[in-house]
Amino acid sequence: DAVSGFDINKKLLRPIDCCPLSKNGPESHFKFPDKSSKTRIRYPLHKLPVGYLDKYMDAIQKMKDLPDSDPRSFNNQAKVHCAYCNGSYTQNGQELQIHNSWLFFPFHRWYLYFYERILGDLIGDSTFGLPYWNWDNPEGMTIPHFFVEKQCNNYKFENGENPLYDKYRDESHLRYELVDLDYSGRNRDLCYDQKEINLATMNRQMMRNAFDATSFFGGKYVAGDEPIPRGDNVVGSVEAGCHTAVHRWVGNPDPKGNKEDMGNFYSAGYDPLFYVHHSNVDRMWTLWKQMGGKEPTDTDWENASYVFYDEKQNPVRVYNKQSVDLSNLKYEYHSSATPWTDRPP
Numbered sequence: 001d002a003v004s005g006f007d008i009n010k011k012l013l014r015p016i017d018c019c020p021l022s023k024n025g026p027e028s029h030f031k032f033p034d035k036s037s038k039t040r041i042r043y044p045l046h047k048l049p050v051g052y053l054d055k056y057m058d059a060i061q062k063m064k065d066l067p068d069s070d071p072r073s074f075n076n077q078a079k080v081h082c083a084y085c086n087g088s089y090t091q092n093g094q095e096l097q098i099h100n101s102w103l104f105f106p107f108h109r110w111y112l113y114f115y116e117r118i119l120g121d122l123i124g125d126s127t128f129g130l131p132y133w134n135w136d137n138p139e140g141m142t143i144p145h146f147f148v149e150k151q152c153n154n155y156k157f158e159n160g161e162n163p164l165y166d167k168y169r170d171e172s173h174l175r176y177e178l179v180d181l182d183y184s185g186r187n188r189d190l191c192y193d194q195k196e197i198n199l200a201t202m203n204r205q206m207m208r209n210a211f212d213a214t215s216f217f218g219g220k221y222v223a224g225d226e227p228i229p230r231g232d233n234v235v236g237s238v239e240a241g242c243h244t245a246v247h248r249w250v251g252n253p254d255p256k257g258n259k260e261d262m263g264n265f266y267s268a269g270y271d272p273l274f275y276v277h278h279s280n281v282d283r284m285w286t287l288w289k290q291m292g293g294k295e296p297t298d299t300d301w302e303n304a305s306y307v308f309y310d311e312k313q314n315p316v317r318v319y320n321k322q323s324v325d326l327s328n329l330k331y332e333y334h335s336s337a338t339p340w341t342d343r344p345p
């Protein structure tokens with residue numbers, strides 16, 4: 001249906017039973033990482049430092065090797081997304097949906113925060129930063145090629161299987177195609193300069209149409225509200241725009257399926273691209289803030305909370321208000337040019 005995003009009459013390629021494992025003991029309140037700990041750097045995928053790709057692949061492979069009795073496993077991490085988007089939770093009698101509203105940015109920030117720490121922990125590197133797919137920069141506008149092949153001959157993993165590969169993607173977009181940040185389900189003809197369209201799209205969604213907290217983050221959504229979409233709600237400019245376009249552009253368009261993996265909430269987390277895509281989405285929040293943007297000040301926003309499993313498999317409750325300052329969370333984005341700032345929309 002419109003809220004959860006999948007059509008139950010079509011083939012479902014992933015499980016829709018998304019409930020998280022029952023808790024390992026009582027949930028604890030979140031503590032910021034130690035002030036003295038090293039800041040994790042999130043690098044753009046097209047400019048990873050030497051050796052970083054190996055680390056990243058290793059970490060994903062280790063996550064895939066975990067049993068599903070472990071909340072850090074690849075499948076359980078994927079299910080987190082499904083659980084918060086496809087009606088696994090209710091609140092005051094209403095299904096919870098964290099998309100299409102002001103919960104979108106903070107929820108995904110927390111999701112990646114724990115995912116990144118889990119990956120780092122699995123490879124014994126407490127400075128590991130999740131890379132970002134830099135689709136707003138002309139140099140990063142294709143799917144990074146190392147996600148594409150199923151087998152990598154030179155690779156050390158079992159049967160040469162590439163841990164970053166996912167079988168449910170749009171085949172026609174995998175090999176050096178420029179992403180369409182304004183994609184709405186149909187490929188354009190070639191009479192356009194896709195790079196320029198993308199820069200104009202970014203300018204529109206980050207600047208012209210993102211002029212206050214509501215237009216950027218999305219509209220108010222609180223306990224007891226019907227799950228969004230409702231006709232009257234504002235969806236944030238980036239969420240509704242390039243964020244969703246990239247999901248649809250990557251997902252498998254086969255009309256018999258449900259646009260798995262990336263094109264649907266319930267399945268998106270099964271594609272490793274999901275997390276590097278959202279790393280760049282999260283970066284948009286920090287860029288918008290650097291341009292003078294401010295988070296919502298409503299206490300309903302500040303006190304909204306979620307529970308995630310951390311890298312030690314313990315459930316932790318986190319609040320929106322704890323998510324606004326990256327220097328407390330101890331990660332940052334390696335800078336990359338933003339040529340869209342001076343492209344007219």
Ligand code: C2O
Nearest residue numbers: 081099243247278
């Ligand atoms: Cu939770 Cu990109 O969606």
